[in-house]
Amino acid sequence: MRKLRVLIMGAAFSADLHIDAYLRLKDRVEIVGIVDRAADRIETLATRYGLTDFKSYSDIDEAIADADCDLVDVCMPNFLHHKVTVAALKKGRDVIVEKPFATTVADGREMVETAQRLGKHIYYAEDWLGCPALRKALELVESGAIGELKFVRARECHSGSHSPFAQTIEYCGGGSMIHLGIHPVGFMLAMKNNRWTELVAMTSGGGESNLVHKGMEGEDWAGALMRFEDGTTAVLEANYVSAGGMEDVIAFYGTQGCLHVDLTFSSPIKAFSIPGFDYTVEKAEITTGWSNPAVDEKFNLGYVSEITHFVDCALKGVDANVGLRGVDGLEALEVVNLIYQSAKEGVAIKNKKLGA
Ligand SMILES: NC(=O)c1ccc[n+]([C@@H]2O[C@H](COP(=O)([O-])OP(=O)(O)OC[C@H]3O[C@@H](n4cnc5c(N)ncnc54)[C@H](O)[C@@H]3O)[C@@H](O)[C@H]2O)c1
Incomplete structure (x- = not known):
């Protein structure tokens, strides 16, 4: 069987998540190169995962020009998604793009148009769509379990965010809504095939107006209300003011029941530790006292399933499922920018594409 040759752009947090998934697919995937201007990060990843047979690059353009690959996986800061994606597509590669799709809608549109013009695929890495718990919840909803x-x-x-690139709008595209809220937004849009009709939003505003992070340009709290064509409503939230570890919490309410999904604090292990230990869940500040240490966090947060889907699609030369295509990344980015507009102007916004 032909193996998919992958070039990984970036050697930080998300590259680690993706490499973990690729190594579970060794029969189908070969990592041919890793790019990062910080050579020590490449070394750390290689040591952690026992990678030896790959090429290291420090320069983006050189890597794209030189690497013999089928797929370029963009795990670099938000503001580089556009540059790297367009260069890789022009070199004839398919591309995986981490969230958010880009920092501006104009950049995102150019990425999608370039892929369409060149007949290549962009795969948008919305890991929530790969979470086993959310997939089960969607199956239950679909089966009529909650009416x-x-x-x-x-x-x-x-x-x-741990990343210095999350602190400015130029590098990040916004604050907590584009960086974290893009997950609930992308998930909801995928559920409803992008058929949203109306939204209204509020944010903390950024900088001095923020609740906690006064030095951050983007907002540290944001909430949006959305309505969809079939009448479903949603409250979607993101913030950087939640201590104790990452909260990924989703609740579904129907005419005959409800479902509560807690992706990050629902480990089957309940621990009580006086000295503490190495790790419980993403972003948890301490590990002493009571905690719920995650079991195979990368699998449960959806990275393994999303990467498996992209590898299968790229090997077959087909587009990804709804929610995981370049156009879906662009739609989520557009919606986040309309959330910002609604919050800034204090207005409700209708989806002009649906003529609502
Ligand atoms: N889906 C998720 O849950 C998830 C989780 C974390 C990060 N992400 C996304 O993944 C992307 C990467 O985030 P991250 O936290 O892994 O890392 P990051 O954004 O902090 O940096 C990634 C790496 O890129 C390198 N880099 C930056 N500029 C470079 C350049 N010009 N040339 C070469 N190397 C360069 C840095 O040295 C760094 O190691 C972001 O877009 C982020 O939003 C997604």
Whole structure:
């Protein structure tokens, strides 16, 4: 069987998540190169995963020009998604793009148009769509287990991004809504095939107006209300003011029941530790006292399933499922930018594409 040759752009947090998934697919995937201007990060990843047979690059353009690959996986800061994606597509590669799709809608449109013009695929890495618990919840909703779905409440929150690139709008594209809220937004859009009709939003505003992170240009709290064509409503939230670990919490309410999904604090292990230990869940500040240490966090947060789907699609030369295509990344980015517009102008916004 032909193996998919992958070039990984970036050697930080998300590259680690993706490499973990590729190594579970060794029969189908070969990592041919890793790019990062910080050579020590490449070395750390290689040591952690026992990678030896790959090429290291420090320069993006050189890597794209030189690497003999089928797929370029963009695990670099948000503001580089556009540059790397367009260059890789022009070199004839398919591309995986991490969230958010880009920092501006104009950049995102150019990425999608370039892929369409060149007949290549962009795969948008919305890991929530790969979460086994959320897939099960969707199956239950689909089966009628809670009657007719009427309302979804979803949030991703933690105490702040570790990345220096998340601190400015130029590098990040916004604050907590584009960086974290893009997950609930992308998930909801995928559920409803992008058929949203109306939204209204509020944010903390950024900088001095923020609740906690006064030095951050983007907002540290944001909430949006959305309505969809079939009448379903949603409350979607993101913030950087939640201590204690990442909260990925999603609730579905129907005419005959409800479902509560807690992706990050629902480990089967309940621990009590006086000295503490190495790790419980993403972004948890301490590990002493009571905690719920995650079991195979990368699998449960959807990375393994999303990468498996992309590898299968790229090997077959087909597009990904709804929610995981370049156009879906662009739609989520457009919606986040309309959330920002609604919050800034204090207005409700209708989806002009549906003529609502
Ligand atoms: N889906 C998820 O849950 C998830 C989780 C974390 C990050 N992400 C996304 O993944 C992307 C990467 O985030 P991250 O936290 O892994 O890392 P990051 O954004 O902090 O940096 C990634 C790496 O890129 C390198 N880099 C930056 N500029 C470079 C350049 N010009 N040339 C070469 N190397 C360069 C840095 O040295 C760094 O190691 C972001 O878009 C982020 O939003 C997604």
